[in-house]
Amino acid sequence: MSKRKRSFETTESESIKLQKNVKALQELIHIRPDLKGKKVYFFPRLNKYFEGIIFYDAKEKKAYVYSVINDLKYETFSQWMIGLKNWGLFKGYRSALATIFLEPNPNNIVSLVQKESLGEGKFVGIIMQEISEGLELHFFDEKKKLKKKMIISARGIFLSYKVWVLDQVLQEIDLPFPVRVMKRTLDKISNLIQYIVSLKICYGQRFENVVQIRGNQLVGNNKEHCPFAFLENKNLPNEAYRHVDCKFIIKDGNICENCQKIYKTMQQIHRRFLAGVNSTKTVHASKEILIEKIECQKKLIKTKSVTIANIRSCLQKKIEKEEGEISDKMSTIRLLAETHLA
Ligand SMILES: [Zn+2]
Ligand SMILES: [Zn+2]
Known part of the structure:
Protein backbone atom coordinates (compact mmCIF):
# COMPACT_ATOMS: atom_id res chain seq x y z
CA MET A 1 0.00 0.00 0.00
CA SER A 2 1.38 3.40 -0.94
CA LYS A 3 1.89 6.08 1.68
CA ARG A 4 -0.52 8.36 -0.16
CA LYS A 5 -3.32 5.82 -0.13
CA ARG A 6 -2.80 4.90 3.49
CA SER A 7 -3.06 8.50 4.66
CA PHE A 8 -6.31 8.93 2.73
CA GLU A 9 -7.85 5.81 4.18
CA THR A 10 -6.82 6.72 7.69
CA THR A 11 -8.50 10.09 7.29
CA GLU A 12 -11.51 8.36 5.81
CA SER A 13 -12.10 5.88 8.62
CA GLU A 14 -11.61 8.58 11.23
CA SER A 15 -14.00 10.89 9.42
CA ILE A 16 -16.76 8.30 9.67
CA LYS A 17 -16.42 8.24 13.42
CA LEU A 18 -16.17 12.02 13.60
CA GLN A 19 -19.41 12.45 11.77
CA LYS A 20 -21.33 9.63 13.39
CA ASN A 21 -20.76 10.67 16.94
CA VAL A 22 -20.19 13.87 18.87
CA LYS A 23 -18.07 11.79 21.22
CA ALA A 24 -15.75 11.19 18.28
CA LEU A 25 -12.90 13.08 19.92
CA GLN A 26 -12.99 10.86 23.02
CA GLU A 27 -13.17 7.74 20.86
CA LEU A 28 -10.36 8.93 18.64
CA ILE A 29 -8.04 9.37 21.62
CA HIS A 30 -9.09 5.97 22.90
CA ILE A 31 -8.19 4.33 19.57
CA ARG A 32 -5.19 6.53 18.79
CA PRO A 33 -3.57 7.60 22.09
CA ASP A 34 -0.56 8.68 20.01
CA LEU A 35 -2.58 11.71 18.85
CA LYS A 36 -2.36 13.38 22.26
CA GLY A 37 -0.57 16.70 21.80
CA LYS A 38 -0.86 16.42 18.00
CA LYS A 39 -2.33 18.98 15.65
CA VAL A 40 -5.67 18.59 13.88
CA TYR A 41 -7.01 20.68 11.05
CA PHE A 42 -10.60 21.66 10.43
CA PHE A 43 -11.40 22.61 6.83
CA PRO A 44 -14.71 24.54 6.63
CA ARG A 45 -13.80 25.08 2.96
CA LEU A 46 -11.40 23.04 0.97
CA ASN A 47 -8.99 25.96 0.72
CA LYS A 48 -9.27 27.21 4.31
CA TYR A 49 -8.40 25.52 7.57
CA PHE A 50 -8.12 26.13 11.32
CA GLU A 51 -5.55 24.58 13.55
CA GLY A 52 -6.35 22.74 16.73
CA ILE A 53 -4.30 20.74 19.20
CA ILE A 54 -5.60 17.62 20.86
CA PHE A 55 -4.77 17.43 24.51
CA TYR A 56 -5.73 15.02 27.23
CA ASP A 57 -6.67 15.99 30.76
CA ALA A 58 -5.47 12.98 32.76
CA LYS A 59 -7.35 14.08 35.92
CA GLU A 60 -10.69 14.44 34.10
CA LYS A 61 -9.83 11.52 31.80
CA LYS A 62 -11.12 13.62 28.95
CA ALA A 63 -9.74 14.82 25.63
CA TYR A 64 -10.11 18.39 24.40
CA VAL A 65 -9.34 20.20 21.24
CA TYR A 66 -7.56 23.48 21.79
CA SER A 67 -8.47 26.02 19.12
CA VAL A 68 -5.40 28.11 18.29
CA ILE A 69 -7.11 31.07 16.58
CA ASN A 70 -9.52 31.99 19.42
CA ASP A 71 -7.59 30.45 22.33
CA LEU A 72 -10.46 28.26 23.54
CA LYS A 73 -10.88 24.59 24.29
CA TYR A 74 -13.76 22.43 23.09
CA GLU A 75 -14.97 19.01 24.21
CA THR A 76 -16.05 17.83 20.77
CA PHE A 77 -15.08 18.51 17.19
CA SER A 78 -18.59 19.71 16.38
CA GLN A 79 -18.49 22.21 19.26
CA TRP A 80 -15.20 23.47 17.85
CA MET A 81 -16.75 23.85 14.37
CA ILE A 82 -19.83 25.65 15.75
CA GLY A 83 -17.60 27.80 17.97
CA LEU A 84 -15.50 28.95 15.01
CA LYS A 85 -18.63 29.78 13.07
CA ASN A 86 -20.15 31.69 16.01
CA TRP A 87 -16.95 33.68 16.27
CA GLY A 88 -17.52 34.70 12.66
CA LEU A 89 -14.30 32.99 11.60
CA PHE A 90 -16.01 31.42 8.63
CA LYS A 91 -19.30 32.38 7.07
CA GLY A 92 -21.99 30.65 5.09
CA TYR A 93 -22.15 26.98 4.37
CA ARG A 94 -19.66 24.41 5.47
CA SER A 95 -18.54 22.40 2.46
CA ALA A 96 -19.93 18.89 2.36
CA LEU A 97 -16.42 17.71 1.58
CA ALA A 98 -14.94 19.59 4.50
CA THR A 99 -13.94 17.67 7.56
CA ILE A 100 -11.24 17.31 10.15
CA PHE A 101 -7.92 16.07 8.94
CA LEU A 102 -4.76 15.08 10.66
CA GLU A 103 -2.65 16.88 8.06
CA PRO A 104 -2.73 20.49 6.87
CA ASN A 105 -2.79 19.21 3.25
CA PRO A 106 -5.38 16.47 3.21
CA ASN A 107 -4.94 14.00 0.42
CA ASN A 108 -8.42 14.44 -0.95
CA ILE A 109 -10.18 14.78 -4.29
CA VAL A 110 -9.43 18.48 -4.41
CA SER A 111 -5.69 18.10 -4.11
CA LEU A 112 -5.83 15.18 -6.56
CA VAL A 113 -7.61 17.28 -9.19
CA GLN A 114 -5.45 20.32 -8.49
CA LYS A 115 -2.29 18.28 -8.97
CA GLU A 116 -3.44 16.41 -12.10
CA SER A 117 -5.05 19.34 -13.90
CA LEU A 118 -1.76 21.19 -14.14
CA GLY A 119 0.93 20.93 -16.82
CA GLU A 120 1.19 17.36 -18.03
CA GLY A 121 -1.18 15.85 -15.49
CA LYS A 122 -3.87 13.30 -16.32
CA PHE A 123 -6.73 15.80 -16.00
CA VAL A 124 -5.55 18.73 -18.12
CA GLY A 125 -8.48 20.92 -19.16
CA ILE A 126 -10.43 20.44 -15.95
CA ILE A 127 -11.51 23.41 -13.89
CA MET A 128 -12.78 22.67 -10.42
CA GLN A 129 -15.23 24.64 -8.36
CA GLU A 130 -16.40 24.06 -4.84
CA ILE A 131 -20.18 24.06 -4.46
CA SER A 132 -22.35 23.56 -1.38
CA GLU A 133 -22.97 19.86 -2.04
CA GLY A 134 -19.42 19.05 -3.03
CA LEU A 135 -17.37 19.63 -6.14
CA GLU A 136 -18.17 20.65 -9.68
CA LEU A 137 -15.68 19.72 -12.39
CA HIS A 138 -15.75 21.37 -15.80
CA PHE A 139 -14.04 19.60 -18.70
CA PHE A 140 -12.85 21.79 -21.56
CA ASP A 141 -11.63 20.71 -24.99
CA GLU A 142 -8.52 21.95 -26.86
CA LYS A 143 -10.52 24.92 -28.15
CA LYS A 144 -11.38 25.84 -24.55
CA LYS A 145 -15.04 24.93 -25.07
CA LEU A 146 -16.97 23.41 -22.17
CA LYS A 147 -17.94 19.87 -23.18
CA LYS A 148 -18.48 17.81 -20.04
CA LYS A 149 -19.39 18.44 -16.45
CA MET A 150 -19.30 16.31 -13.33
CA ILE A 151 -20.69 16.95 -9.88
CA ILE A 152 -19.34 14.92 -7.00
CA SER A 153 -21.78 15.21 -4.12
CA ALA A 154 -20.68 14.33 -0.64
CA ARG A 155 -22.68 13.06 2.28
CA GLY A 156 -20.03 12.82 4.91
CA ILE A 157 -17.34 10.78 3.23
CA PHE A 158 -19.86 8.95 1.05
CA LEU A 159 -19.89 10.20 -2.49
CA SER A 160 -22.32 10.16 -5.38
CA TYR A 161 -21.77 11.68 -8.79
CA LYS A 162 -23.47 12.85 -11.96
CA VAL A 163 -21.98 13.41 -15.42
CA TRP A 164 -23.16 15.67 -18.24
CA VAL A 165 -21.98 15.59 -21.85
CA LEU A 166 -23.11 18.61 -23.89
CA ASP A 167 -25.73 19.33 -21.19
CA GLN A 168 -27.11 15.78 -21.40
CA VAL A 169 -27.02 13.66 -18.25
CA LEU A 170 -25.23 10.37 -18.89
CA GLN A 171 -27.02 7.21 -17.85
CA GLU A 172 -25.34 4.84 -15.43
CA ILE A 173 -25.04 2.24 -18.21
CA ASP A 174 -22.51 4.53 -19.92
CA LEU A 175 -20.47 5.03 -16.75
CA PRO A 176 -17.87 2.76 -15.17
CA PHE A 177 -19.15 2.92 -11.58
CA PRO A 178 -22.57 3.18 -9.90
CA VAL A 179 -23.65 6.79 -9.40
CA ARG A 180 -25.39 6.30 -6.04
CA VAL A 181 -24.02 7.47 -2.69
CA MET A 182 -21.29 5.09 -1.59
CA LYS A 183 -17.82 4.91 -0.14
CA ARG A 184 -15.19 5.49 -2.83
CA THR A 185 -11.44 5.35 -2.62
CA LEU A 186 -9.34 8.12 -4.08
CA ASP A 187 -8.08 5.66 -6.72
CA LYS A 188 -11.68 4.99 -7.86
CA ILE A 189 -12.34 8.74 -8.09
CA SER A 190 -9.15 9.16 -10.08
CA ASN A 191 -10.19 6.37 -12.48
CA LEU A 192 -13.64 7.91 -12.84
CA ILE A 193 -12.27 11.35 -13.72
CA GLN A 194 -9.83 9.78 -16.19
CA TYR A 195 -12.72 7.89 -17.79
CA ILE A 196 -14.70 11.11 -18.24
CA VAL A 197 -11.65 12.87 -19.68
CA SER A 198 -11.29 10.04 -22.22
CA LEU A 199 -14.98 9.95 -23.27
CA LYS A 200 -15.39 10.74 -26.98
CA ILE A 201 -18.37 12.91 -27.83
CA CYS A 202 -20.84 12.21 -30.67
CA TYR A 203 -21.40 15.24 -32.88
CA GLY A 204 -23.96 13.59 -35.16
CA GLN A 205 -24.06 12.57 -38.83
CA ARG A 206 -22.91 14.78 -41.69
CA PHE A 207 -23.99 14.66 -45.34
CA SER A 286 -36.11 22.17 -46.60
CA LYS A 287 -37.03 25.84 -46.82
CA GLU A 288 -34.21 26.30 -49.33
CA ILE A 289 -35.56 23.56 -51.56
CA LEU A 290 -39.11 24.89 -51.25
CA ILE A 291 -37.93 28.36 -52.24
CA GLU A 292 -36.08 26.81 -55.16
CA LYS A 293 -39.26 24.98 -56.20
CA ILE A 294 -41.32 28.16 -56.01
CA GLU A 295 -38.69 30.03 -58.03
CA CYS A 296 -38.86 27.25 -60.58
CA GLN A 297 -42.66 27.53 -60.78
CA LYS A 298 -42.40 31.31 -61.10
CA LYS A 299 -39.96 30.91 -63.99
CA LEU A 300 -42.40 28.55 -65.69
CA ILE A 301 -45.23 31.04 -65.28
CA LYS A 302 -42.94 33.83 -66.45
CA THR A 303 -42.04 31.88 -69.59
CA LYS A 304 -45.74 31.34 -70.21
CA SER A 305 -46.53 35.02 -69.74
CA VAL A 306 -43.67 35.94 -72.08
CA THR A 307 -45.23 33.64 -74.65
CA ILE A 308 -48.64 35.20 -74.06
CA ALA A 309 -47.13 38.66 -74.32
CA ASN A 310 -45.47 37.65 -77.57
CA ILE A 311 -48.72 36.29 -78.93
CA ARG A 312 -50.47 39.44 -77.84
CA SER A 313 -47.94 41.69 -79.53
CA CYS A 314 -48.09 39.54 -82.66
CA LEU A 315 -51.86 39.80 -82.65
CA GLN A 316 -51.60 43.50 -82.03
CA LYS A 317 -49.27 43.92 -84.97
CA LYS A 318 -51.55 41.79 -87.11
CA ILE A 319 -54.57 43.81 -86.04
CA GLU A 320 -52.74 47.07 -86.62
CA LYS A 321 -51.58 45.80 -89.98
CA GLU A 322 -55.09 44.69 -90.85
CA GLU A 323 -56.49 47.94 -89.58
CA GLY A 324 -53.98 49.70 -91.80
CA GLU A 325 -55.03 47.59 -94.74
CA ILE A 326 -58.66 48.36 -93.98
CA SER A 327 -58.03 52.06 -93.73
CA ASP A 328 -55.98 51.93 -96.91
CA LYS A 329 -58.88 50.23 -98.64
CA MET A 330 -61.24 52.78 -97.16
CA SER A 331 -59.19 55.69 -98.38
CA THR A 332 -58.94 54.08 -101.81
CA ILE A 333 -62.69 53.58 -101.85
CA ARG A 334 -63.17 57.10 -100.62
CA LEU A 335 -60.77 58.39 -103.25
CA LEU A 336 -62.58 56.40 -105.90
CA ALA A 337 -65.95 57.65 -104.71
CA GLU A 338 -64.75 61.20 -104.60
CA THR A 339 -63.33 60.78 -108.07
CA HIS A 340 -66.56 59.34 -109.30
CA LEU A 341 -68.57 62.07 -107.66
CA ALA A 342 -66.41 64.76 -109.01
ZN1 LIG B 1 -25.06 10.48 -31.75
ZN1 LIG C 1 -44.00 11.32 -46.07
Whole structure:
Protein backbone atom coordinates (compact mmCIF):
# COMPACT_ATOMS: atom_id res chain seq x y z
CA MET A 1 0.00 0.00 0.00
CA SER A 2 1.38 3.40 -0.94
CA LYS A 3 1.89 6.08 1.68
CA ARG A 4 -0.52 8.36 -0.16
CA LYS A 5 -3.32 5.82 -0.13
CA ARG A 6 -2.80 4.90 3.49
CA SER A 7 -3.06 8.50 4.66
CA PHE A 8 -6.31 8.93 2.73
CA GLU A 9 -7.85 5.81 4.18
CA THR A 10 -6.82 6.72 7.69
CA THR A 11 -8.50 10.09 7.29
CA GLU A 12 -11.51 8.36 5.81
CA SER A 13 -12.10 5.88 8.62
CA GLU A 14 -11.61 8.58 11.23
CA SER A 15 -14.00 10.89 9.42
CA ILE A 16 -16.76 8.30 9.67
CA LYS A 17 -16.42 8.24 13.42
CA LEU A 18 -16.17 12.02 13.60
CA GLN A 19 -19.41 12.45 11.77
CA LYS A 20 -21.33 9.63 13.39
CA ASN A 21 -20.76 10.67 16.94
CA VAL A 22 -20.19 13.87 18.87
CA LYS A 23 -18.07 11.79 21.22
CA ALA A 24 -15.75 11.19 18.28
CA LEU A 25 -12.90 13.08 19.92
CA GLN A 26 -12.99 10.86 23.02
CA GLU A 27 -13.17 7.74 20.86
CA LEU A 28 -10.36 8.93 18.64
CA ILE A 29 -8.04 9.37 21.62
CA HIS A 30 -9.09 5.97 22.90
CA ILE A 31 -8.19 4.33 19.57
CA ARG A 32 -5.19 6.53 18.79
CA PRO A 33 -3.57 7.60 22.09
CA ASP A 34 -0.56 8.68 20.01
CA LEU A 35 -2.58 11.71 18.85
CA LYS A 36 -2.36 13.38 22.26
CA GLY A 37 -0.57 16.70 21.80
CA LYS A 38 -0.86 16.42 18.00
CA LYS A 39 -2.33 18.98 15.65
CA VAL A 40 -5.67 18.59 13.88
CA TYR A 41 -7.01 20.68 11.05
CA PHE A 42 -10.60 21.66 10.43
CA PHE A 43 -11.40 22.61 6.83
CA PRO A 44 -14.71 24.54 6.63
CA ARG A 45 -13.80 25.08 2.96
CA LEU A 46 -11.40 23.04 0.97
CA ASN A 47 -8.99 25.96 0.72
CA LYS A 48 -9.27 27.21 4.31
CA TYR A 49 -8.40 25.52 7.57
CA PHE A 50 -8.12 26.13 11.32
CA GLU A 51 -5.55 24.58 13.55
CA GLY A 52 -6.35 22.74 16.73
CA ILE A 53 -4.30 20.74 19.20
CA ILE A 54 -5.60 17.62 20.86
CA PHE A 55 -4.77 17.43 24.51
CA TYR A 56 -5.73 15.02 27.23
CA ASP A 57 -6.67 15.99 30.76
CA ALA A 58 -5.47 12.98 32.76
CA LYS A 59 -7.35 14.08 35.92
CA GLU A 60 -10.69 14.44 34.10
CA LYS A 61 -9.83 11.52 31.80
CA LYS A 62 -11.12 13.62 28.95
CA ALA A 63 -9.74 14.82 25.63
CA TYR A 64 -10.11 18.39 24.40
CA VAL A 65 -9.34 20.20 21.24
CA TYR A 66 -7.56 23.48 21.79
CA SER A 67 -8.47 26.02 19.12
CA VAL A 68 -5.40 28.11 18.29
CA ILE A 69 -7.11 31.07 16.58
CA ASN A 70 -9.52 31.99 19.42
CA ASP A 71 -7.59 30.45 22.33
CA LEU A 72 -10.46 28.26 23.54
CA LYS A 73 -10.88 24.59 24.29
CA TYR A 74 -13.76 22.43 23.09
CA GLU A 75 -14.97 19.01 24.21
CA THR A 76 -16.05 17.83 20.77
CA PHE A 77 -15.08 18.51 17.19
CA SER A 78 -18.59 19.71 16.38
CA GLN A 79 -18.49 22.21 19.26
CA TRP A 80 -15.20 23.47 17.85
CA MET A 81 -16.75 23.85 14.37
CA ILE A 82 -19.83 25.65 15.75
CA GLY A 83 -17.60 27.80 17.97
CA LEU A 84 -15.50 28.95 15.01
CA LYS A 85 -18.63 29.78 13.07
CA ASN A 86 -20.15 31.69 16.01
CA TRP A 87 -16.95 33.68 16.27
CA GLY A 88 -17.52 34.70 12.66
CA LEU A 89 -14.30 32.99 11.60
CA PHE A 90 -16.01 31.42 8.63
CA LYS A 91 -19.30 32.38 7.07
CA GLY A 92 -21.99 30.65 5.09
CA TYR A 93 -22.15 26.98 4.37
CA ARG A 94 -19.66 24.41 5.47
CA SER A 95 -18.54 22.40 2.46
CA ALA A 96 -19.93 18.89 2.36
CA LEU A 97 -16.42 17.71 1.58
CA ALA A 98 -14.94 19.59 4.50
CA THR A 99 -13.94 17.67 7.56
CA ILE A 100 -11.24 17.31 10.15
CA PHE A 101 -7.92 16.07 8.94
CA LEU A 102 -4.76 15.08 10.66
CA GLU A 103 -2.65 16.88 8.06
CA PRO A 104 -2.73 20.49 6.87
CA ASN A 105 -2.79 19.21 3.25
CA PRO A 106 -5.38 16.47 3.21
CA ASN A 107 -4.94 14.00 0.42
CA ASN A 108 -8.42 14.44 -0.95
CA ILE A 109 -10.18 14.78 -4.29
CA VAL A 110 -9.43 18.48 -4.41
CA SER A 111 -5.69 18.10 -4.11
CA LEU A 112 -5.83 15.18 -6.56
CA VAL A 113 -7.61 17.28 -9.19
CA GLN A 114 -5.45 20.32 -8.49
CA LYS A 115 -2.29 18.28 -8.97
CA GLU A 116 -3.44 16.41 -12.10
CA SER A 117 -5.05 19.34 -13.90
CA LEU A 118 -1.76 21.19 -14.14
CA GLY A 119 0.93 20.93 -16.82
CA GLU A 120 1.19 17.36 -18.03
CA GLY A 121 -1.18 15.85 -15.49
CA LYS A 122 -3.87 13.30 -16.32
CA PHE A 123 -6.73 15.80 -16.00
CA VAL A 124 -5.55 18.73 -18.12
CA GLY A 125 -8.48 20.92 -19.16
CA ILE A 126 -10.43 20.44 -15.95
CA ILE A 127 -11.51 23.41 -13.89
CA MET A 128 -12.78 22.67 -10.42
CA GLN A 129 -15.23 24.64 -8.36
CA GLU A 130 -16.40 24.06 -4.84
CA ILE A 131 -20.18 24.06 -4.46
CA SER A 132 -22.35 23.56 -1.38
CA GLU A 133 -22.97 19.86 -2.04
CA GLY A 134 -19.42 19.05 -3.03
CA LEU A 135 -17.37 19.63 -6.14
CA GLU A 136 -18.17 20.65 -9.68
CA LEU A 137 -15.68 19.72 -12.39
CA HIS A 138 -15.75 21.37 -15.80
CA PHE A 139 -14.04 19.60 -18.70
CA PHE A 140 -12.85 21.79 -21.56
CA ASP A 141 -11.63 20.71 -24.99
CA GLU A 142 -8.52 21.95 -26.86
CA LYS A 143 -10.52 24.92 -28.15
CA LYS A 144 -11.38 25.84 -24.55
CA LYS A 145 -15.04 24.93 -25.07
CA LEU A 146 -16.97 23.41 -22.17
CA LYS A 147 -17.94 19.87 -23.18
CA LYS A 148 -18.48 17.81 -20.04
CA LYS A 149 -19.39 18.44 -16.45
CA MET A 150 -19.30 16.31 -13.33
CA ILE A 151 -20.69 16.95 -9.88
CA ILE A 152 -19.34 14.92 -7.00
CA SER A 153 -21.78 15.21 -4.12
CA ALA A 154 -20.68 14.33 -0.64
CA ARG A 155 -22.68 13.06 2.28
CA GLY A 156 -20.03 12.82 4.91
CA ILE A 157 -17.34 10.78 3.23
CA PHE A 158 -19.86 8.95 1.05
CA LEU A 159 -19.89 10.20 -2.49
CA SER A 160 -22.32 10.16 -5.38
CA TYR A 161 -21.77 11.68 -8.79
CA LYS A 162 -23.47 12.85 -11.96
CA VAL A 163 -21.98 13.41 -15.42
CA TRP A 164 -23.16 15.67 -18.24
CA VAL A 165 -21.98 15.59 -21.85
CA LEU A 166 -23.11 18.61 -23.89
CA ASP A 167 -25.73 19.33 -21.19
CA GLN A 168 -27.11 15.78 -21.40
CA VAL A 169 -27.02 13.66 -18.25
CA LEU A 170 -25.23 10.37 -18.89
CA GLN A 171 -27.02 7.21 -17.85
CA GLU A 172 -25.34 4.84 -15.43
CA ILE A 173 -25.04 2.24 -18.21
CA ASP A 174 -22.51 4.53 -19.92
CA LEU A 175 -20.47 5.03 -16.75
CA PRO A 176 -17.87 2.76 -15.17
CA PHE A 177 -19.15 2.92 -11.58
CA PRO A 178 -22.57 3.18 -9.90
CA VAL A 179 -23.65 6.79 -9.40
CA ARG A 180 -25.39 6.30 -6.04
CA VAL A 181 -24.02 7.47 -2.69
CA MET A 182 -21.29 5.09 -1.59
CA LYS A 183 -17.82 4.91 -0.14
CA ARG A 184 -15.19 5.49 -2.83
CA THR A 185 -11.44 5.35 -2.62
CA LEU A 186 -9.34 8.12 -4.08
CA ASP A 187 -8.08 5.66 -6.72
CA LYS A 188 -11.68 4.99 -7.86
CA ILE A 189 -12.34 8.74 -8.09
CA SER A 190 -9.15 9.16 -10.08
CA ASN A 191 -10.19 6.37 -12.48
CA LEU A 192 -13.64 7.91 -12.84
CA ILE A 193 -12.27 11.35 -13.72
CA GLN A 194 -9.83 9.78 -16.19
CA TYR A 195 -12.72 7.89 -17.79
CA ILE A 196 -14.70 11.11 -18.24
CA VAL A 197 -11.65 12.87 -19.68
CA SER A 198 -11.29 10.04 -22.22
CA LEU A 199 -14.98 9.95 -23.27
CA LYS A 200 -15.39 10.74 -26.98
CA ILE A 201 -18.37 12.91 -27.83
CA CYS A 202 -20.84 12.21 -30.67
CA TYR A 203 -21.40 15.24 -32.88
CA GLY A 204 -23.96 13.59 -35.16
CA GLN A 205 -24.06 12.57 -38.83
CA ARG A 206 -22.91 14.78 -41.69
CA PHE A 207 -23.99 14.66 -45.34
CA GLU A 208 -23.71 18.11 -46.84
CA ASN A 209 -26.18 17.74 -49.70
CA VAL A 210 -28.93 16.36 -47.49
CA VAL A 211 -28.84 19.50 -45.33
CA GLN A 212 -29.65 21.45 -48.51
CA ILE A 213 -32.48 19.07 -49.41
CA ARG A 214 -34.11 18.49 -46.03
CA GLY A 215 -33.12 21.43 -43.84
CA ASN A 216 -33.51 21.47 -40.06
CA GLN A 217 -34.92 17.99 -39.51
CA LEU A 218 -35.31 14.54 -40.96
CA VAL A 219 -38.80 13.09 -40.63
CA GLY A 220 -40.02 9.52 -40.63
CA ASN A 221 -41.92 7.82 -43.44
CA ASN A 222 -44.92 7.10 -41.23
CA LYS A 223 -48.15 9.12 -41.38
CA GLU A 224 -47.18 11.39 -38.48
CA HIS A 225 -43.87 12.36 -40.10
CA CYS A 226 -42.22 12.36 -36.68
CA PRO A 227 -38.79 13.99 -36.79
CA PHE A 228 -36.05 11.48 -35.95
CA ALA A 229 -33.03 13.75 -36.38
CA PHE A 230 -32.37 17.45 -35.94
CA LEU A 231 -29.77 19.65 -37.57
CA GLU A 232 -27.27 21.28 -35.23
CA ASN A 233 -24.75 24.08 -35.83
CA LYS A 234 -26.48 25.13 -39.03
CA ASN A 235 -24.19 26.88 -41.53
CA LEU A 236 -21.13 26.10 -39.41
CA PRO A 237 -18.34 23.73 -40.42
CA ASN A 238 -19.56 21.22 -37.80
CA GLU A 239 -23.16 21.27 -39.09
CA ALA A 240 -24.66 17.78 -38.57
CA TYR A 241 -27.85 15.87 -37.87
CA ARG A 242 -28.18 14.39 -34.39
CA HIS A 243 -30.48 11.41 -33.95
CA VAL A 244 -33.22 11.96 -31.34
CA ASP A 245 -31.76 8.96 -29.49
CA CYS A 246 -28.15 10.14 -29.78
CA LYS A 247 -25.99 8.50 -27.08
CA PHE A 248 -23.81 11.64 -26.86
CA ILE A 249 -20.78 9.47 -26.29
CA ILE A 250 -19.00 7.16 -28.71
CA LYS A 251 -18.08 3.55 -28.02
CA ASP A 252 -16.45 2.77 -31.41
CA GLY A 253 -15.66 4.85 -34.48
CA ASN A 254 -16.46 8.52 -34.85
CA ILE A 255 -20.17 8.55 -34.18
CA CYS A 256 -22.66 6.94 -31.79
CA GLU A 257 -24.58 3.88 -32.96
CA ASN A 258 -27.89 5.75 -33.26
CA CYS A 259 -26.51 8.65 -35.30
CA GLN A 260 -24.75 6.02 -37.43
CA LYS A 261 -28.22 4.74 -38.46
CA ILE A 262 -29.10 8.06 -40.12
CA TYR A 263 -26.43 7.63 -42.80
CA LYS A 264 -28.40 5.09 -44.86
CA THR A 265 -31.48 7.33 -44.86
CA MET A 266 -29.36 10.28 -45.93
CA GLN A 267 -27.91 8.34 -48.84
CA GLN A 268 -31.47 7.48 -49.95
CA ILE A 269 -32.57 11.10 -49.70
CA HIS A 270 -29.53 12.15 -51.72
CA ARG A 271 -30.13 9.54 -54.43
CA ARG A 272 -33.81 10.45 -54.72
CA PHE A 273 -32.88 14.10 -54.96
CA LEU A 274 -30.41 13.39 -57.77
CA ALA A 275 -33.26 11.62 -59.59
CA GLY A 276 -35.25 14.88 -59.55
CA VAL A 277 -36.40 17.59 -57.15
CA ASN A 278 -40.03 16.43 -57.51
CA SER A 279 -39.28 13.19 -55.70
CA THR A 280 -38.91 15.28 -52.52
CA LYS A 281 -42.32 15.52 -50.93
CA THR A 282 -43.22 19.07 -49.96
CA VAL A 283 -43.70 18.14 -46.28
CA HIS A 284 -40.13 16.85 -46.10
CA ALA A 285 -38.36 19.52 -48.09
CA SER A 286 -36.11 22.17 -46.60
CA LYS A 287 -37.03 25.84 -46.82
CA GLU A 288 -34.21 26.30 -49.33
CA ILE A 289 -35.56 23.56 -51.56
CA LEU A 290 -39.11 24.89 -51.25
CA ILE A 291 -37.93 28.36 -52.24
CA GLU A 292 -36.08 26.81 -55.16
CA LYS A 293 -39.26 24.98 -56.20
CA ILE A 294 -41.32 28.16 -56.01
CA GLU A 295 -38.69 30.03 -58.03
CA CYS A 296 -38.86 27.25 -60.58
CA GLN A 297 -42.66 27.53 -60.78
CA LYS A 298 -42.40 31.31 -61.10
CA LYS A 299 -39.96 30.91 -63.99
CA LEU A 300 -42.40 28.55 -65.69
CA ILE A 301 -45.23 31.04 -65.28
CA LYS A 302 -42.94 33.83 -66.45
CA THR A 303 -42.04 31.88 -69.59
CA LYS A 304 -45.74 31.34 -70.21
CA SER A 305 -46.53 35.02 -69.74
CA VAL A 306 -43.67 35.94 -72.08
CA THR A 307 -45.23 33.64 -74.65
CA ILE A 308 -48.64 35.20 -74.06
CA ALA A 309 -47.13 38.66 -74.32
CA ASN A 310 -45.47 37.65 -77.57
CA ILE A 311 -48.72 36.29 -78.93
CA ARG A 312 -50.47 39.44 -77.84
CA SER A 313 -47.94 41.69 -79.53
CA CYS A 314 -48.09 39.54 -82.66
CA LEU A 315 -51.86 39.80 -82.65
CA GLN A 316 -51.60 43.50 -82.03
CA LYS A 317 -49.27 43.92 -84.97
CA LYS A 318 -51.55 41.79 -87.11
CA ILE A 319 -54.57 43.81 -86.04
CA GLU A 320 -52.74 47.07 -86.62
CA LYS A 321 -51.58 45.80 -89.98
CA GLU A 322 -55.09 44.69 -90.85
CA GLU A 323 -56.49 47.94 -89.58
CA GLY A 324 -53.98 49.70 -91.80
CA GLU A 325 -55.03 47.59 -94.74
CA ILE A 326 -58.66 48.36 -93.98
CA SER A 327 -58.03 52.06 -93.73
CA ASP A 328 -55.98 51.93 -96.91
CA LYS A 329 -58.88 50.23 -98.64
CA MET A 330 -61.24 52.78 -97.16
CA SER A 331 -59.19 55.69 -98.38
CA THR A 332 -58.94 54.08 -101.81
CA ILE A 333 -62.69 53.58 -101.85
CA ARG A 334 -63.17 57.10 -100.62
CA LEU A 335 -60.77 58.39 -103.25
CA LEU A 336 -62.58 56.40 -105.90
CA ALA A 337 -65.95 57.65 -104.71
CA GLU A 338 -64.75 61.20 -104.60
CA THR A 339 -63.33 60.78 -108.07
CA HIS A 340 -66.56 59.34 -109.30
CA LEU A 341 -68.57 62.07 -107.66
CA ALA A 342 -66.41 64.76 -109.01
ZN1 LIG B 1 -44.00 11.32 -46.07
ZN1 LIG C 1 -25.06 10.48 -31.75
